[in-house]
Amino acid sequence: MQPAVRPTNPCFGSGPTAKRPGWSLSALEAALVGRSHRSSEGKARLGEVIALSRAVLGVPADYKVGIVPASDTGAYEMAMWSLLGARGVDILAWESFGEGWLTDATKQLKLPDLRALKAPYGRLPDLGEVDFERDVCFTWNGTTSGVRVPDGAWIPDDRRGLTLCDATSAAFAMELPWDKLDVVTYSWQKALGGEAQHGILVLSPRAVERLESHTPAWPLPKIFRMTKGGKLNEGIFKGETINTPSMLAVEDARDGLLWAESIGGLKGLVERTDANFQAVSDWTTTSEWIDFLAEAPETRSPTSICLKVKDPALASRPEAEQAAVLKAMTGTLAKMGVAQDIGSYRDAPPGLRLWGGATVEAADMAVLLPWLDWAYQEANAAVA
Structure with a gap:
């Protein structure tokens, strides 16, 4: 028989996802609309979102957290374009987003020393085949396959390459072993139900060292550039965004993070x-x-x-x-x-x-x- 009771909220889609319980447009009343994101108040609001993100996720103090353009896709491509090429690369693909990163590496960056470790929908590649002398690109949680890596035990502490982790449907829902991850990206419209547009990029000290010591063989678009004069542009990780952010989306992210703090x-x-x-x-x-x-x-x-x-x-x-x-x-x-x-x-x-x-x-x-x-x-x- 047809059930009699409907869900209170019918939003079960995987991105953008349901807003937090009790959300309404009134949550955005404090948004700095009509104000410059470069004003002292704008920078403070962006900095608050960065600080809240760090606190809720437990990001180590020596890791950098920045707000960057174009959602998780922009954040991950920013990392690939800026960091890869110094070593050989292993790319793991078992669903569409991993396949997308593989396509970028082969057809756009045209990396000469590339290994693809693939698996069909429903399975993981053999994680034991990954070579951590090389850089490694992977998704923590396959958003389109529902397949995730079980933990970080397969990533060694003494790796020489960098690990670039797309964590867009894992952040704020699963424990991430930060000591195993050199780059982590995610978007606001996933686990906290935030409005889309911006991505978060997290860099370990090892990733920062790579940025400052490696010059990619290809030109970098402005929105991908994270260094000035060979040194990390620290402003990106203090709220001085590369391009103009939506302060409505920023306010919505802030609201979701405050809710996350309120529930533990x-x-x-x-x-x-x-x-x-x-x-x-x-x-x-x-x-x-x-x-x-x-x-x-x-x-x-x-x-x-x-x-x-x-x-x-x-x-x-x-x-x-x-x-x-x-x-x-x-x-x-x-x-x-x-x-x-x-x-x-x-x-x-x-x-x-x-x-x-x-x-x-x-x-x-x-x-x-x-x-x-x-x-x-x-x-x-x-x-x-």
């Missing part, structure tokens, strides 16, 4: 994320039609929860027919105001993708799951 910081964020994931995990154990796309339990993402159809009657049919059923299902739920934006990513196998980050209420996730069962039965019958 990273510990509270992780607990809320884990509660959402546990609800979905328990549901899959009794379901006859759905399962995780990630094959190994320890690699299953608790934020971008990617699911595949296991019902033999549908799973044995061509992908186009599977996609048609799932499109009908997600369309019905969207029109009914039950769940928005939960279809799998366009490059991923047919399935569902539920955001389980801390801004989603566990009660809403629990209410959603019977609707998924109902909508699948309805859509499967209609398409059949």
Whole structure:
């Protein structure tokens, strides 16, 4: 039967994600609209967001944290263009964003000494094959596959290359081992539900040393330049942004960070994320039609929860027919105001993708799951 109760918030999409509980436009009333981001007040507000980000995530004091253009994509490409080329590079790709970094390295930067370690959707590459004499590029959490690295134990302390980690759907939802990571990037529109536009770039002392000692073989666009006269441009990491930021987006990020502090910081964020994931995990154990796309339990993402159809009657049919059923299902739920934006990513196998980050209420996730069962039965019958 059709469930009687709908989720309070139907936003289960994986980016931009649900706003924090209780959010309204009034949260942005203090935004410095109409003011210069280079004013003393503007710099202070940007600096506050940097300081709050450092505090909530537990970033080490000797790491640099900066606000940079163009979301996580801009932050990660900024790091690749500025840092790579001094050593050989290993790039890990098991979903679309990792594939994107691989494309950049091969077709844009045209790195001569490049190894690609790849795996299909649902799996990780063999982490034991990574050579840490080389620079290593990887995503911590595969946003489009729901597959994450289980921990940082595979990264040695005595590595000679740099580790460049795209953590955009992991930051504020999972513990990150900072001593294993030399570059970390993420965007505001993921785990804290912030408005899009800007990215965060975190650099270890080793990454700073590389910036100051290595000159890339290719020209750098202005928005990628992090040094002046061979030295790190410290202003970037104090709120003196390279280009003009949206102070509305900055205020929204500040609001999300203050909320994160109010619920216990990273510990509270992780607990809320884990509660959402546990609800979905328990549901899959009794379901006859759905399962995780990630094959190994320890690699299953608790934020971008990617699911595949296991019902033999549908799973044995061509992908186009599977996609048609799932499109009908997600369309019905969207029109009914039950769940928005939960279809799998366009490059991923047919399935569902539920955001389980801390801004989603566990009660809403629990209410959603019977609707998924109902909508699948309805859509499967209609398409059949």
